[in-house]
Amino acid sequence: MLRVSNKNKLIVSFVTLLLIGLIASTTVAYLHVKSGLEVAIQDELQLKAKFVAAELNHWTKGTIEQVEHFALHLELLEGDFQQHPNVDFFLKRHPNNYALEHLGYVIDRNGYYRITDWQPPETYDPRNRPWYIEGKLANSARFGKPYISVDSEKAAWLAVTAPIEKEGKFIGLAAAHIRFNYVLSMLRDLDVGMMGKAFLVDQYGNLDLPSIQNIDLLWLQDVKNIIKLGITGDLTLSSDTSEQLFYITKSIDHIASRIVFAVPKKAIAQKIYQDTLLLLIKFLIIFLTIMISLYLSNRHLLAPIFNYLELDSVTHLPSKKHAKQQISQTFLQTEKPGRLLIINMENFNRITATYPAEHVSLLQNMIKERIQLQLTTHSLLGNFSESRYIAYYQLNDETNNNLLDNIAAELAKLYEMASGEIYCNFRMGVCDFPAHGKDVETLIDNAFSALASVNRQHNNSFAVFTPKINQQFHDAQQIYNAMKKGLDAEEFTMVYQPQISRTSGTMFAVESLVRWYSTTLGRNISPVEFIPIAESNGLMVSLGNSIIKQVFCQISQWNEQGLDIAKISINISPQQLLAEHFFENLMSNIEQFSVPPAQIELEITETSLLKDPNTSIAILNKLSERGFSIAIDDFGTGYSSLEYLNMMPLHKLKIDRSFIIDLDKKAKSAVLVKTIIAMANNLNLEVLAEGVENEAEANTLQAMGCDKIQGYLYSKPLTAIDLASYMCKISKIEECA
Numbered sequence: 001m002l003r004v005s006n007k008n009k010l011i012v013s014f015v016t017l018l019l020i021g022l023i024a025s026t027t028v029a030y031l032h033v034k035s036g037l038e039v040a041i042q043d044e045l046q047l048k049a050k051f052v053a054a055e056l057n058h059w060t061k062g063t064i065e066q067v068e069h070f071a072l073h074l075e076l077l078e079g080d081f082q083q084h085p086n087v088d089f090f091l092k093r094h095p096n097n098y099a100l101e102h103l104g105y106v107i108d109r110n111g112y113y114r115i116t117d118w119q120p121p122e123t124y125d126p127r128n129r130p131w132y133i134e135g136k137l138a139n140s141a142r143f144g145k146p147y148i149s150v151d152s153e154k155a156a157w158l159a160v161t162a163p164i165e166k167e168g169k170f171i172g173l174a175a176a177h178i179r180f181n182y183v184l185s186m187l188r189d190l191d192v193g194m195m196g197k198a199f200l201v202d203q204y205g206n207l208d209l210p211s212i213q214n215i216d217l218l219w220l221q222d223v224k225n226i227i228k229l230g231i232t233g234d235l236t237l238s239s240d241t242s243e244q245l246f247y248i249t250k251s252i253d254h255i256a257s258r259i260v261f262a263v264p265k266k267a268i269a270q271k272i273y274q275d276t277l278l279l280l281i282k283f284l285i286i287f288l289t290i291m292i293s294l295y296l297s298n299r300h301l302l303a304p305i306f307n308y309l310e311l312d313s314v315t316h317l318p319s320k321k322h323a324k325q326q327i328s329q330t331f332l333q334t335e336k337p338g339r340l341l342i343i344n345m346e347n348f349n350r351i352t353a354t355y356p357a358e359h360v361s362l363l364q365n366m367i368k369e370r371i372q373l374q375l376t377t378h379s380l381l382g383n384f385s386e387s388r389y390i391a392y393y394q395l396n397d398e399t400n401n402n403l404l405d406n407i408a409a410e411l412a413k414l415y416e417m418a419s420g421e422i423y424c425n426f427r428m429g430v431c432d433f434p435a436h437g438k439d440v441e442t443l444i445d446n447a448f449s450a451l452a453s454v455n456r457q458h459n460n461s462f463a464v465f466t467p468k469i470n471q472q473f474h475d476a477q478q479i480y481n482a483m484k485k486g487l488d489a490e491e492f493t494m495v496y497q498p499q500i501s502r503t504s505g506t507m508f509a510v511e512s513l514v515r516w517y518s519t520t521l522g523r524n525i526s527p528v529e530f531i532p533i534a535e536s537n538g539l540m541v542s543l544g545n546s547i548i549k550q551v552f553c554q555i556s557q558w559n560e561q562g563l564d565i566a567k568i569s570i571n572i573s574p575q576q577l578l579a580e581h582f583f584e585n586l587m588s589n590i591e592q593f594s595v596p597p598a599q600i601e602l603e604i605t606e607t608s609l610l611k612d613p614n615t616s617i618a619i620l621n622k623l624s625e626r627g628f629s630i631a632i633d634d635f636g637t638g639y640s641s642l643e644y645l646n647m648m649p650l651h652k653l654k655i656d657r658s659f660i661i662d663l664d665k666k667a668k669s670a671v672l673v674k675t676i677i678a679m680a681n682n683l684n685l686e687v688l689a690e691g692v693e694n695e696a697e698a699n700t701l702q703a704m705g706c707d708k709i710q711g712y713l714y715s716k717p718l719t720a721i722d723l724a725s726y727m728c729k730i731s732k733i734e735e736c737a
Contacts (some may be wrong), residue, residue, distance in 0.1 A: 018387060021285050022141050025279075049249045049259055052186060052198075060143065063178070067143045071162035071174035074105060082112055098500075099174040105164065106132060107172045111160075115175075117567045126175075131256050135161030135173045143255045145202075146180045151465035156180035156212045158255075187259065189696075196263040203227075203251050203258065219244060223260055256509050267559065312383035313359045315368045320390070322389060323382025328440045330380065331433075338433040340440075341391040341404075342447040343371065343411070346425035347389035353632040358420045367424070369409045374403060390444070395432070404430060408461040427454045428462035435682035436465045449473060479533050482520040487542055492516050495717035496568070498726065501558060502698060502707035507730060509567035511690075511710065512551045513717050514543070519588065534577060544576035548589055554720050555600075556593040562722060567630060577604060577616055583659045585625065596713035603654070604613045605633050617647050631688075635676060645683075655706070657691025664696040677705050 054191050067181035077084050091103055104115030106126045113126045126132045131144035141162035149155045157177045164172045187198040199215050202209045205224035207215055222242050226232075232248045245268065247261040288429075310322040318326055337487075345367070346350075352360050371381055371389060379393035380563035393403075408428065415422040429451025437443040450465040452473070463469075486492060496510040516525045534540045543718055549554070551570050558565055576582060590597060602623060604616075620630050631643070659669050673689075689701050693713035701709065718726055 018287055018290060022283055024636060025283055046247070049247065049261065053249055053252060055184070055186060056255070056259075057253045060252065063100065063176070064143075064162070064254055067103075067160045067162045068465060070176075071141070071164050072101060073167060074164050082107060082114075087114065097658045099178050099182045100160070101179065102177040104176075105172055105174045108136070108170065109172075119153075121150065129159075131159030131161065131175070132173060134546070135159070135163070135175070136170065139163050146212075148209075148211075156209050158183065180212060183255075184213070190462075191681070196261060196267070198259060198261050200257045201260055205258075208257055219246075220261055223248065227258075253540050259549050269307065302409060314364050315383055316395055317381035317389075318380070320384050322381065323380065323384070323390050323483070324444075326380055326382070327390075329377075331394065332440060333394055337395040337435075337694075338392055339395055340431055340433065340443045340447050341389075342384065342429040342444065342451050343389040343391065343407075344427050344429075344451055345387045346427060349476060351422065351424070352386075355419050355422075359417055362417060363415055363424075367411065367413055370413075371407060374407045374647060379382075385619070391624075404428065404462050404464075411459070421639050427451055427459060429454070429465070430462055431465035440691070445699040446470070476533050478521065479518075479525060479530055480539070482518045482525075483530060483539055483543075485520050486516060486518055487539070487546065490546070491518060492543065492546055492550075494547065494554065495719055496723050497710060497717040498715045499569075499708060499710045500714045501711050502702050505563075505730065507727060508708070509569060509632045510565060510723065511603070512571070514547050515717075531573075535573060540573045540575045541579045544573055544579075545585065547571075550585065552589045552593040554596050555595050558720075559595070561724075562710060563727065565727075566599070567601050567629065568599060569603050569629075571603045571633060574605070574607055574611060574616075577619060578612055583619060587625070587626070597623075598629075599629050600700070601652070602628040603631045606635065621649050623652075631686075650683070650685055652686040652688060655687065655689045655708075657711075659700070660689050660691050660696075660697055660711075664700040670700070673701070673706075673709055674704050681705065 012103060034347075046545050059596060070418060073090055074081050074087065077086060081087050087105075091580040094333065102115050102118050104111050104113065109129065111125045111127050113120055113124070120126070130147055134144045138161075141160075144159040144161065146156055146158055149157055156179070158180055159175055159177050163170055164174055165351045183200070187200070197215075199213050201223055202208060205220065205227045207213055207220050222244065223246055226246055226248060227403045232250055235637045243265055244262045247263070247267055249259045251258055261562065278454070310319055311317065312319050318324070327340070351363065355363075356403055356694045368381065368389070371391060375391060376383060378396075379391065384390040411424065411426045415424065427481070429447040429449065431437060431443050431446040431450060433666075436446045446465040446469075449469045450463040453469045454463045493515050495515055498507045499509040499511065499514060500506070501508050514527060514529060516527075517523070518525050532538075534543050548570060551568060555565075604620070624630055628651055629651040632650060633656055633658040634652050635653045653676065657672060659673050659676075661669075663669050663673060677687050686708065687706050687710040688710055689697075689706050692698050692701065692709045692713045692715060698709055698713055701707075
């Protein structure tokens, strides 16, 4: 009986699988390429359509604004502006942006038409022109339909009109004219590809100026049918007999026109055939290459398999398992001191989503080479995962003390590739043998603890393990576990710190502050401890909702008791501000507890704007419109842009305690505080100093123009009961005497 070796069995099995894969791949290639190409074409057209539509929308908006500006200028002129000298001056000086030509105006009562760079015929009455009739009926700034000029040039134009009104009455139109070819030139610059064409139709599918655009009438009928069916934004056939695929956009702002992309069906079919054939050829080349390789390497078949199991396929570095074995066997068993590194690429997922796989592979090898150039002779570098490397080197007298800094500096440099320039972000966790562990698993665990402790806020790129790190993570986990229980058990309570007017000595507001005594841990936990843990572990929104409900309930009780507290401020975290339904939940509490929004001040930090400034500002505007006051807490300690501050509906700036400490003795702090106060006053904002603890600080602030004070100089944070007593004391109410 013929004996077949295991090696031959493996080769036969492998070849058989390849043949089956080749046949199956060839069978499905056409369908796969067809669907993939159609999606790709549609995505490409959609991208181009969005780009051109955005460009047109921007252009139409600017054009409308320019003509409206001219109309407003005319409205503001006193008397009859038909012979007003300022009109001619304005027309000569007015910039012809956005391809505007022939800027002018029409007086409705007599048809007087003043226009630049064109002399109308003697019998020309603009009031009879379609663009004038449409503009008058619209009674708002708009684009008219394209029209053909009355002069010998017979050029195609678009009119932009804006009504001129005096004392609420229509007296005429400001108008400018744009060559229709300017709009079409934007489409001509667009490469549709595959012999396709782009053109403009109105909202019903009628071609804008057919004599100018010169489009097949059969195409237009197909476009009308598609629009009637309400199909836009997809690559569509009007019918089975249609020779073109159409992609139709939504209406362009102010013009009420749509962009239509027409792509021949035959061109797409030909492209699919070519790509399928190319794919089949590639399959055959791959198959033949593998067969030849197997034949040439028959004697060493097992070696590549072992290499596949032990080496990373991209970098050819030892795999995670093999690297751990080599570190244990080659280095740890010698018992010589060494150092283990876990190097993590922070933005790997973003890079893989941005660049093709081959470019990512090239980048991984460039990173490998940079690390290898910095490592010592007695060292090892391996792949821990796609985004992580593991390195180990022996520590001796020749080891460069700056090795970690050198590695971090090299990795942070620019990577130049065919696809462009790339910067990568890295963190490194470091631990030493045998000080931080005597086996490779312990060393890796401690290196990951160090990795997690790298503080990006202090611009660090690596951290060396210390036992304190594990203790910090242990304590943080305990607090997190206790917080979960504490939220369910309603252990979080509120205190209130008065805000005092230095001039009058009266309390004009209070700030609500959260406090927590954990029954699980058996101690008071400072907000400095538990707030960062809540923010990093997804508990901040739940905690914030609890705080809002408690404060609103307390305000409702104070109002029922007749206790007059004009303003109560609540701290809102960035996560809470951007949380889903934050605004709705806040208004629900307003309604439930019958608290007027004007009694609530929402304090946000400057960092609230960093993640999503546009959304944050939109939410704050919405809150301000409902009557809430908005304050910036800890002003001066964040990284907010003055542009954002200008856009925010602010009412108050709170100067951070760090600027107040020994203010009377620190010249730089005094300059900064004086600047903040001046800026707040110029912006008509209240300004309050928090953390004031002595008279010297308070007097200095008052001399600078800040008389609103919060701090232990007047009162520590008080419970609701103690706050009522405090109010009686400072107001000297006779009934409380």
